[in-house]
Amino acid sequence: MRFEVFILGNSSATPIYERHPTSQVVNYNEQLFLIDCGEGTQMQLSRYGIKSNRIGHVFISHLHGDHYLGLIGLLSSMHLVGRKSDLHLYGPAPLEEILELHFKHSETQIRYKIIFHPTNALQEEVIYESRMLQVTSFPLVHRIPCTGFRFQEGKRNATLIPERLEALNIPKPYFSAIKRGIDYVDAEGNLIPAAELTYPAPASRAYAYCSDTVRSPIYLKAIEGVDLLYHESTFLHEMLDRAKETFHTTCLEAAEIAREVQAKKLLLGHYSARYKILSPLLEEAQAIFPDTALSVEGKWFLV
Amino acid sequence: MRFEVFILGNSSATPIYERHPTSQVVNYNEQLFLIDCGEGTQMQLSRYGIKSNRIGHVFISHLHGDHYLGLIGLLSSMHLVGRKSDLHLYGPAPLEEILELHFKHSETQIRYKIIFHPTNALQEEVIYESRMLQVTSFPLVHRIPCTGFRFQEGKRNATLIPERLEALNIPKPYFSAIKRGIDYVDAEGNLIPAAELTYPAPASRAYAYCSDTVRSPIYLKAIEGVDLLYHESTFLHEMLDRAKETFHTTCLEAAEIAREVQAKKLLLGHYSARYKILSPLLEEAQAIFPDTALSVEGKWFLV
Numbered sequence: 001m002r003f004e005v006f007i008l009g010n011s012s013a014t015p016i017y018e019r020h021p022t023s024q025v026v027n028y029n030e031q032l033f034l035i036d037c038g039e040g041t042q043m044q045l046s047r048y049g050i051k052s053n054r055i056g057h058v059f060i061s062h063l064h065g066d067h068y069l070g071l072i073g074l075l076s077s078m079h080l081v082g083r084k085s086d087l088h089l090y091g092p093a094p095l096e097e098i099l100e101l102h103f104k105h106s107e108t109q110i111r112y113k114i115i116f117h118p119t120n121a122l123q124e125e126v127i128y129e130s131r132m133l134q135v136t137s138f139p140l141v142h143r144i145p146c147t148g149f150r151f152q153e154g155k156r157n158a159t160l161i162p163e164r165l166e167a168l169n170i171p172k173p174y175f176s177a178i179k180r181g182i183d184y185v186d187a188e189g190n191l192i193p194a195a196e197l198t199y200p201a202p203a204s205r206a207y208a209y210c211s212d213t214v215r216s217p218i219y220l221k222a223i224e225g226v227d228l229l230y231h232e233s234t235f236l237h238e239m240l241d242r243a244k245e246t247f248h249t250t251c252l253e254a255a256e257i258a259r260e261v262q263a264k265k266l267l268l269g270h271y272s273a274r275y276k277i278l279s280p281l282l283e284e285a286q287a288i289f290p291d292t293a294l295s296v297e298g299k300w301f302l303v
Numbered sequence: 304m305r306f307e308v309f310i311l312g313n314s315s316a317t318p319i320y321e322r323h324p325t326s327q328v329v330n331y332n333e334q335l336f337l338i339d340c341g342e343g344t345q346m347q348l349s350r351y352g353i354k355s356n357r358i359g360h361v362f363i364s365h366l367h368g369d370h371y372l373g374l375i376g377l378l379s380s381m382h383l384v385g386r387k388s389d390l391h392l393y394g395p396a397p398l399e400e401i402l403e404l405h406f407k408h409s410e411t412q413i414r415y416k417i418i419f420h421p422t423n424a425l426q427e428e429v430i431y432e433s434r435m436l437q438v439t440s441f442p443l444v445h446r447i448p449c450t451g452f453r454f455q456e457g458k459r460n461a462t463l464i465p466e467r468l469e470a471l472n473i474p475k476p477y478f479s480a481i482k483r484g485i486d487y488v489d490a491e492g493n494l495i496p497a498a499e500l501t502y503p504a505p506a507s508r509a510y511a512y513c514s515d516t517v518r519s520p521i522y523l524k525a526i527e528g529v530d531l532l533y534h535e536s537t538f539l540h541e542m543l544d545r546a547k548e549t550f551h552t553t554c555l556e557a558a559e560i561a562r563e564v565q566a567k568k569l570l571l572g573h574y575s576a577r578y579k580i581l582s583p584l585l586e587e588a589q590a591i592f593p594d595t596a597l598s599v600e601g602k603w604f605l606v
Contacts, residue, residue: 039376063408073342
């Protein structure tokens with residue numbers, strides 16, 4: 001079951017060096033979720049051949065321009081290319097007012113349905129749930145209300161052991177239940193535990209997205225033990241004062257956070273315009289947390 | 304005196320094939336004016352090395368997203384790179400409300416002054432005037448209120464004839480007045496007409512911008528006799544019905560308009576996403592008005 005993150009933009013507020021403002025696509029089992037939507041996101045989607053109409057859910061962390069100014073254009077283009085299916089939009093409450101004002105003055109009647117879900121920047125909340133995936137929003141600490149998002153996979157299916165099923169003559173219609181851990185009872189009433197018929201299910205995976213935030217203990221629990229942690233790392237640690245002042249994080253801090261929450265892998269991003277070359281950012285983080293990568297535009301990262 | 308137009312974006316509503324939504328820079332004697340500001344304009348400026356802080360005046364034709372959704376990002380970035388000088392912004396009245404709503408929720412205090420001038424989509428108005436340049440807005444005919452803009456150069460200086468000035472011993476401090484057509488009176492009270500001391504001044508130049516509009520006689524007077532006419536040409540003429548329905552113009556119509564108003568040169572643009580290859584659009588217009596060019600991103604066009 002595919003679970004990957006695609007980077008559309010990795011820049012902080014001032015886009016430069018052909019880096020674009022923040023936006024990511026999460027692909028979970030061919031369902032696409034968009035996280036943040038900086039200016040130019042629709043062009044980036046088109047550049048990388050990702051059809052916008054495959055996106056069913058859009059999550060906006062906060063209302064700084066570099067995280068949402070591409071949204072109106074994207075919603076309008078979805079309309080222009082004939083989208084019919086509903087779009088679920090999650091973000092700070094005033095986002096709805098901003099969209100309405102634009103659509104009023106541009107006299108646009110969006111033909112598909114936009115279902116708006118205001119997020120809560122004060123406490124953790126489950127905002128999306130399907131059989132295999134749950135998305136929670138959780139408070140980050142920024143200059144304005146801001147949330148992170150955790151994509152948590154549900155319990156995965158175990159893999160059947162064909163020889164055992166065959167030996168016991170278990171009929172095919174039961175296979176799906178056994179994979180999900182339901183024990184089998186044969187015609188004579190004998191119970192055969194599912195665990196004896198399967199290899200253990202692979203562990204559930206999780207992805208957490210933290211942008212923008214100053215380092216704070218309040219969100220650590222929400223990102224605990226994730227397989228992939230995207231954490232903003234706007235500055236090198238020599239700029240710690242500036243990071244605090246602007247409610248951002250340094251690469252060293254991001255690495256310490258990843259270690260603290262026992263993330264498996266760390267992804268840096270939201271690079272300040274002052275850094276043309278990004279390797280010093282990577283090196284600073286890797287010294288603390290070796291399994292760190294730079295988020296790179298146009299690249300998929302496995303969760 | 305430089306008078307040129309730079310194309311940052313030439314696409315209609317759905318950006319595709321690496322074409323960007325509408326935006327242009329007018330350079331008049333090293334003063335930069337921005338016309339329309341589609342999504343991604345700040346990235347295009349940065350790509351082509353045009354410093355946004357050299358732009359003193361921004362003109363927005365109407366409130367469809369592909370003509371203004373890059374504005375908030377551009378204004379924010381100007382602020383972030385430390386702009387101090389005033390910015391004059393001209394556009395439909397509700398634009399002010401849209402900007403205020405964003406700055407309120409992003410809690411942004413722009414450090415430089417934005418002076419907003421609402422445009423009038425019902426009648427022609429002079430909206431900017433300096434010694435050598437006048438900008439007028441004039442009504443176009445679109446689905447929502449929309450104006451075009453005419454950049455009209457003032458009377459240009461004549462070129463002095465050095466031999467004549469020398470022969471008559473005319474002192475240097477008078478040269479500038481003579482260039483501007485003011486006759487010279489010598490110590491004995493003899494009047495020497497400026498025309499005898501100069502070669503005739505080159506003709507004043509004009510640039511007109513028309514996007515978006517359906518073909519209509521109402522704006523013809525406003526664009527009469529311009530040296531360079533940018534006229535939207537969203538469709539080929541075989542799509543005339545669609546053009547009318549969406550309040551746009553075909554290439555054939557744009558060419559007929561250029562001929563009718565005796566423009567010197569026509570620039571096509573605002574290409575529909577249905578056209579990957581643009582040569583048929585150019586050919587259709589050139590059959591009527593030979594001095595037609597395609598607006599091409601990243602290119603300067605002389606007025």
